[in-house]
Amino acid sequence: QLQLVESGGGSVQAGGSLRLSCAASGSTLDNYAVGWFRQTPGKERQEISCISSGFSNYIDSVKGRFTISRDSAKNTVYLQMNGLRPEDTAEYYCAAYGPIVSGAICVMRGYEYDHWGQGTQVTVSS
Numbered sequence: 651q652l653q654l655v656e657s658g659g660g661s662v663q664a665g666g667s668l669r670l671s672c673a674a675s676g677s678t679l680d681n682y683a684v685g686w687f688r689q690t691p692g693k694e695r696q697e698i699s700c701i702s703s704g705f706s707n708y709i710d711s712v713k714g715r716f717t718i719s720r721d722s723a724k725n726t727v728y729l730q731m732n733g734l735r736p737e738d739t740a741e742y743y744c745a746a747y748g749p750i751v752s753g754a755i756c757v758m759r760g761y762e763y764d765h766w767g768q769g770t771q772v773t774v775s776s
Contacts, residue, residue: 652677652765656744659770662734666774670729672744672767679720682748683756684727685763686718688740688772696740700756701727707758712738734774741769 658670672684685700699708699718706718715733720726727744745763750756 652679652682652746654744654746654765654767656742656767656770659742659772661773661775664735664774664776666734667730667732668734668772670731670742670744670770670772672727672729674725674727674746679725679727679746680722681750682746682765683750683754683762684718684720684744684746685756685758685760686727686729687743687745687760688738689743690740695743695760697758697760698742699729700758702750702754702756703752705755707756709758731772734772736774736776738772739774740772742772743767743769 653676655673683702686698689695701718717730744767746765747763
């Protein structure tokens with residue numbers, strides 16, 4: 651059973667950077683599509699980015715600031731967040747679905763994902 655654990659959240663000032671990690675156990679993350687999501691109290695969960703074999707995608711508001719990547723040796727997916735803004739403040743979650751066929755494009759629809767981490771808080775002050 652795939653299990654995911656996020657880490658790397660914290661408090662930073664606007665313009666700062668954080669790198670979130672999504673460490674997997676129980677299965678090889680390379681066989682899954684992995685996404686990052688965020689949610690603030692009272693608001694709907696927002697898809698941010700996803701990655702699958704040879705493909706990644708981002709929502710417009712984070713393009714050019716956030717980068718998703720994976721380290722197969724560490725069975726971990728990362729979200730490098732630069733140029734953070736107060737509106738990026740949220741609980742961040744990684745999630746996965748699969749296994750997927752090689753070359754499949756990941757989707758950023760939360761309901762497709764069936765493995766979720768516990769979340770890590772990101773707070774950006776102005």
